[in-house]
Amino acid sequence: MAEAYNYEFFNVSFPAEYVAHVEINRPEKLNAFKEVMWHNLSALFDKLSVDPNVRAVVFSGAGRAFTAGLDVQAASEGSTFAPAPVDSARKANGLRRHILEFQDCITSLEKCEKPVICVLHGISFGLALDMSLSCDVRISTADTKFSVKEVDIGLAADIGTLSRLPHAVGNMSWIKDVALSARVFGSEEALRVGLVSRVAADKSAAMKEALELASVIASKSPIAVLGTKEILNYSRDKTVAEGLNYTAVWNAAMLQTEDVKEAMLSGMQKRKVKFAKL
Amino acid sequence: MAEAYNYEFFNVSFPAEYVAHVEINRPEKLNAFKEVMWHNLSALFDKLSVDPNVRAVVFSGAGRAFTAGLDVQAASEGSTFAPAPVDSARKANGLRRHILEFQDCITSLEKCEKPVICVLHGISFGLALDMSLSCDVRISTADTKFSVKEVDIGLAADIGTLSRLPHAVGNMSWIKDVALSARVFGSEEALRVGLVSRVAADKSAAMKEALELASVIASKSPIAVLGTKEILNYSRDKTVAEGLNYTAVWNAAMLQTEDVKEAMLSGMQKRKVKFAKL
C-alpha cells in the first residue's frame, strides 16, 4: 500500500489500521521546502483524501526539525523572484498566479477528507505554521521553536498563516505580537494561547500521542468523522445560522448511514464496532 | 408566576427579583431529552424572552447530571430514524425538516432576549453542549464530564455544537481534538480553553455563583442588557465594520432610554437604582 505513495521528500507509512503517517523527509536541510515538495505534498494528500483504507493521518518531519520553512535559497534561484517581463504589473500577475498555486497546494491538507494531526518538533518556522494551520490538530514538543518568520525576510506571510491564525487562535493581541515581531516562542506559550492543543515531552512521546489520537479517530464511523471535519471548517468561516442550515442539509444525507445502527448494535452486543469503507 | 411556566420535564422558579431558574427535570434518565422536551424548552424560553418580570435566567439540570444528551432509545423509536418513504431523497427531505425544527428549538436559548447562564454538572454529553453553547455564560463544576459524543453514535453533531463551538472557543486544534475523538474531558480543560468561564467546587456552589451573576445582571438597565446580548451575538457573526454600523442603528433608538438618567441620578443620590420594565 505504501508503494502507491512514492513521492520524493516524503515517507508514507501505515502504522495502524486505517492510519497513515506522512513524514517530510529532507532532514539534511531541516526539511526546508522547495517547489517540488509542495506539489508532492498536495498530490499525496489529494490521494489520501479519497483512499478508502485511510481514516486519519499523522503529519510530521524527519530529523531534528518539523521544518525550517521555505528553502529561501532554492526559491531565489527559482521562479518566484525571477526577473519579471517588461513591467511591474506583469510581474505582479505572475506572482499572483504563483502564490495562488502555492496556497492551493497547502490547502490540500485542509481539504483532505480525513483528519490530519500535525506533530511539530524542533525548528518550526514560517511554512511550518502555514502547513500546520491547515491541519486539524496540532501537537508540539517541549523543544519546539515556533516563529512566524516571514517579516524577517521582508514579506507578509502569504501561504496561509495570516489568513488562518485569526480563525485558529482566539487571542488577536498575541497573534499580532508574534506575527509583527517574528520572535521565536515555545510550546508553553503555544499551548497557553491555543495554537497547539497538546504538548509532549519529546518527539517520540508526541508521535505516540498523535498515533493514539489518530487510531481513536480511525475507529469511529468514517461518515461521522468526515462530517465533523467538514462542518467545523465550514462553520469556522460562516455565521451560526449558516452553519446550522448547512449541517441540516449535510446530515439529511449522512444520517442515512448504516453506521448509526452499527454503532448502537456493537455497543449493545459489546463487540468491536466495524464500519464499511468510505 | 411560576404557574404560567408549567411545562413537563421542566421546573421553573423565580429565586430572586427578575431572575428565573429553569431546571431540566428528568433525573431518573440523567435528563436525557426526548422530542417533547425540546419543544417544551423552546416554548418556555420564548415566553421568558418577553416576560417583563424576567431579566436574567439560570439554566441547570436536576439530579446527578446536567444531561446525558439525546435519549437515543426514544429517538430510535420515534420519527427520526423511522423508515422513509420510497427513496433516499424523500427520506433526506424528511430528515432535513426534522433537523431544522430541532435546531430551531435549541436556538430559542440564544434568541431569548434575556441572558441565560448555564450550569453544567456531572454528565454533560452531546445535547448538553448544543444547549449550553446556545446560552450566554457557561459555569461548570469540579465533577463535570463533557463530551461531544455524537461521533460515537455514527453522526456529526447537528443541533448546534459544530456550528457554535468555533465561535465560542478560540482554539480550533482543541475543538477538532474533542469533536473528532468524542473523548471525555473535565472542567479544568474546559476552563483553560474557554468553553466555560468559571468552575465551581460543586453544584451548589455553581448554582450560587450563577444566581449571583444573574442577580447582578438583573439589577442593570434591561435596555442596556438586551442590547449588549444582541450586539455581541450579532458581532460574533459579522465583520467589525458591520458590527459597528449595526450598533449605531441599534443605539440610535436605545440611547433614548430613561435608564441612562436613572443610572446617573441613582448614583449621585446614592440610592438603589430602579428601572422600568421592558
Place this chain on the structure above:
Amino acid sequence: MAEAYNYEFFNVSFPAEYVAHVEINRPEKLNAFKEVMWHNLSALFDKLSVDPNVRAVVFSGAGRAFTAGLDVQAASEGSTFAPAPVDSARKANGLRRHILEFQDCITSLEKCEKPVICVLHGISFGLALDMSLSCDVRISTADTKFSVKEVDIGLAADIGTLSRLPHAVGNMSWIKDVALSARVFGSEEALRVGLVSRVAADKSAAMKEALELASVIASKSPIAVLGTKEILNYSRDKTVAEGLNYTAVWNAAMLQTEDVKEAMLSGMQKRKVKFAKL
C-alpha cells in the same frame, strides 16, 4: 518632529528610531475623554499612519490611569444627550450620526498603517476597551482594573467594544460574563482569556516592554509590517478562502520590494539591515 503633533490633551514623542509614543494627557481627570479628545486622537493617528518616519506606535495614558472612559459629565452637557428636535425618529437620526462619527474616530487606531501597542494601567474602563481593542497589541500591568462599564450607565457599549471583543478574544462565555455584569477584572484574568498578551509588573516595566516591542517591529521591513497588519485585520473578518485570495493580490505588488533582497543581503553580510522609508 514632535512639533507637528501638537494636539491638545495628547503628548507625542519619538523615543526611538521610527517609534512614536502617544500619551493621553488629562491626568487630573484620569484621562477621561471629552469630544475634542477623540477628534484629536483621530487626527493624530491619521497623520502617524502616513508619516514616513514612523513605523510603530506606543499608546498609553499619563498619570494614574490609562483612562476612566468617557467623561460622562462633559457628555451630558454636550451634544450627545441634548434635547432632540420634534420626535424620537429625528433624535435617533441625530444619535446615529453622532455614534458613527465617534466610532470613526476610534477606528483611526485600527486603520493606522503602523502597528499600535497599547499599554493599559490603573483604571481602564469603558472607552479604554473600545480604544485598546482598536490597537494591535495590548499590554497591561499588575494593577490594571478593566471594566466594560457601559451597562452601569444604562447603555450597550457602542464605540467598538461589543463589535471587536468577539474577534479579539476566543472565549464568548467570559465576554458575556464581563460585558453583561460590568464587573471589574484584573490583569491575570485578562491574560488568561487573551484580552492582553503580556502583563508587566508596573507601568514603567510595561512601557519598557512596549517600547522594546515597538523597536523590534520598527527594525523590520515596513512593507512586510504594513502587509502583516492589513492582512491579519482583513482575515479576522473574512473566510479563510477570502483571506488567501486577498493575500495573493496584496503580495503580487508587495513582494516586489527591495526589502526582500536587503533582508537577505544584510543577513549574509552580517550588517545592520536598512530599509527605505514607506
Place this chain on the structure above:
Amino acid sequence: MAEAYNYEFFNVSFPAEYVAHVEINRPEKLNAFKEVMWHNLSALFDKLSVDPNVRAVVFSGAGRAFTAGLDVQAASEGSTFAPAPVDSARKANGLRRHILEFQDCITSLEKCEKPVICVLHGISFGLALDMSLSCDVRISTADTKFSVKEVDIGLAADIGTLSRLPHAVGNMSWIKDVALSARVFGSEEALRVGLVSRVAADKSAAMKEALELASVIASKSPIAVLGTKEILNYSRDKTVAEGLNYTAVWNAAMLQTEDVKEAMLSGMQKRKVKFAKL
C-alpha cells in the same frame, strides 16, 4: 381536502392535481390586511409547505384588487402604533418585536417548499409588493396598479419590499425611483424592468396562465422542483462559489431519488410520468 385549510379571509381550493389556489378574501376592503390575516397567511402556507398533495400554489386576490396593502385604520387601532410604555427605547423594542413577527409571517411564502405563483391585478399597493416579492413567479394584468406606497404614510417599507426588491429586479435606478416617490406604475413598466415575468390581458387570463404554469410545475419531479426553488433562493443571497458548494451537498442526497429513473423510463416508454409523493 379544502376543509383542512379553513382560515378566515382566505379561500383555498385545489383546481388541478397537486395544485393549490389561495385567494385573499376580503374584497369589500380591497383585500386590505389586518393582523389576523398575516397570521392566517403564515399558518396556511406552513401547512401547504409540507402537504404531500400539493406541488405548486397559485396566490391571488378576490374582487377588484390583489390588495390595497395594510389596513391602516385597523393598524392604527391595533398594537402597532399603540402608546409605548415609559420611554422611546422600550417602545422601540416593542416595535422591533412586532416587525420581526410580521416579517416572519410574510416570509412563509418564501419558505414554502412548493413554488408560489402570484397573480397581481387591480390595486396592488404596499403589502402587495412585500408579499409578491416573497413568491417565486409574478404575473400581472393590463390593469394592475403597483405602488411601493409606504413613504406616503411616513415610513420606509419594512415587511420585505426594500430587502427583496434589489435581489428580484436588476435595475437599481428604477427601484429607487419608485420606492422614493411612491408613484403608481403599471404592468408594462413592471414587465420591462423585470418585476413581473408575464402580463395577461385581464385577471381571468392571468389566472389561466398561472394555473397552467402551476400544473406544469406540479407534473415534474417534486424532488427536482423543491431543490430548484431552494438552491435559487440560496444562490440569490450568496457568492457563486458558496452556491456551487451548497448545490453539491444538496444533490448528494437528492440525486438518489427514484425520480431520475422514472423520468427517463416514462420518456422511453412514452407514458405519463408518475412521481411518488414528497
Place this chain on the structure above:
Amino acid sequence: MAEAYNYEFFNVSFPAEYVAHVEINRPEKLNAFKEVMWHNLSALFDKLSVDPNVRAVVFSGAGRAFTAGLDVQAASEGSTFAPAPVDSARKANGLRRHILEFQDCITSLEKCEKPVICVLHGISFGLALDMSLSCDVRISTADTKFSVKEVDIGLAADIGTLSRLPHAVGNMSWIKDVALSARVFGSEEALRVGLVSRVAADKSAAMKEALELASVIASKSPIAVLGTKEILNYSRDKTVAEGLNYTAVWNAAMLQTEDVKEAMLSGMQKRKVKFAKL
C-alpha cells in the same frame, strides 16, 4: 443659502423647496475632473447630507457634456502617476492610498442621506459612470454617449464602476460587453438594460423630469425617504434575511416619527402635508 456652498468648479442652487441642484462647472473642458474637483464634490455632498433644508438633490453637468471623465492630462502631471520612491511595493502603497481616497470622495454621493438624481447628457465617459452609479436615480437624454472608457487608457476602472455596475444592472453579459470593449453606447441601450430608468428628449427635458422627481421626493416625510435610501443600499449588499433584520432595527426607532400621524391627518383633512426638518 447658496453662499454656503461656494466650491470651485461647482454651481449649487436651490430651484425648489427642499431641493438642491449641484452642477459640475468646467464646461470648457467638458467637465473633466482634476483632483480638487473630487475633493470639492465630496465636501459639498457631505454638507448637503446634513443640511436640514435639503431633502433631494439633482446632479448634472454644465455645457455640452455631463463629464468627459478624468482629466488625464492633469492626472499625469499630478500625483497619481508621479515617479514612485525606491521600489514597486512602495509605489503600490502610494497608489493604494490615492485610490482609496479618490473612491471615498465619490462614495460621498452614495452616503449622502438625501437621494441624488443624476442627469447624464452628452459625453458621459469613465468617471461619469463612477459618479452616476453612486447616485440613486439616473436619467439620460437622447444624445448621451456613455462609455466605460478605462480599458482604453490601459487600466481597470477603479473608482467604483466595476464594483457598482453588477449591483445596479442585472445583465452581466452586457456589463462585460461594454466594460471590456469600452465601446460607446446610447440611451436606448442604457434604458433597455436598466442603467438609466428614464430617457428624456434633451437636457432641458431631463432637468425638468429630474427636478419634478426631486420635488416629489422632497414633499414626502424626510424620515421615510432617509430610511428608504439607507435600507435599499444596505439590502443591495446583503442577504434578504440580513436586510429584514436591519429594517426591523432601523424602523424600531423610525416608526416613532410624528410624520406617520401628519401623513394620515393631512390626507384626511385634505391639506398640504408639512413635515418637520430632519
Place this chain on the structure above:
Amino acid sequence: MAEAYNYEFFNVSFPAEYVAHVEINRPEKLNAFKEVMWHNLSALFDKLSVDPNVRAVVFSGAGRAFTAGLDVQAASEGSTFAPAPVDSARKANGLRRHILEFQDCITSLEKCEKPVICVLHGISFGLALDMSLSCDVRISTADTKFSVKEVDIGLAADIGTLSRLPHAVGNMSWIKDVALSARVFGSEEALRVGLVSRVAADKSAAMKEALELASVIASKSPIAVLGTKEILNYSRDKTVAEGLNYTAVWNAAMLQTEDVKEAMLSGMQKRKVKFAKL
C-alpha cells in the same frame, strides 16, 4: 500553435491576432457532453488562461446546436448513477465528490484570465446554460432554443446554472419561471431579460459579431482587460465596499503598467497601440 491544443471533441483555432476559437466538436450527438469532454474543456481553458498569445476567446459548438447538454445515456452508463457502496450516506459522499469535480471543470471558463465570448445557436439545453453562464458575454441567434432542462430529468441543475443565473440576470420571477418549468424559450426572450446581450440573425452572423468583439478586446491592454474581468467577477459576489477595497489593492500593482503610457502615446502619435504580452 493550434497543435498545442489537441483535445478530443474540441477544435481550437486562432482566427485573429490574440484571439482563440474553441469549438465543441461532437456534432453527430448535438455536442452532448460525456465525462472526458468536461475534463478536456477544463484542461484546454486552463492552458488558454496563461497563454501569452491569447487575449480573448470565442466559444461555440459545431453543427446544428451549441449543445444538447449532458449525454444522459453515457452518464447513466458511467460513474454518476453507478450502484453505491453499502449505504446512502456513502453514496452521497461519492456523488458530492463527483459533482464538485464536474463543477470545477465548468468553472475553468470563469477562471480563465482571458474573456470568453459564448455563441449559442440551435439546441442549447441544460449544460449549455451551465457553461455559457461561466462565460463573460453571451450571444445567441434567431433560432437558439434555450432550456434549463434539468427538472425534466428529475434533478435540480447542479453544475452552475442555479448558482449563476441570479447573479447574471436581474429578473428573479423569470428565472424561477424557466427553471421550475423547464420550458423552452427563444432569443427574443433571452435578450429582453438579459440572459444574452446580443442576438444575431444566424450562426455565421453571431460568429462574426463574437470574433469582432473578441478582436476589439484583444486590441486593448491585456492588463486592463484582465483586471476588468477579475474585478467584475469579484464585485458580483461581494458588497460594494468590499469591491472598492479589492479594486484599490488590485490596481496598486496594475496601474504600474507601461500600458497606460503606451495607450496615451499611441493616441497622441496616432499610431497603432502595441502592448507587451502578459
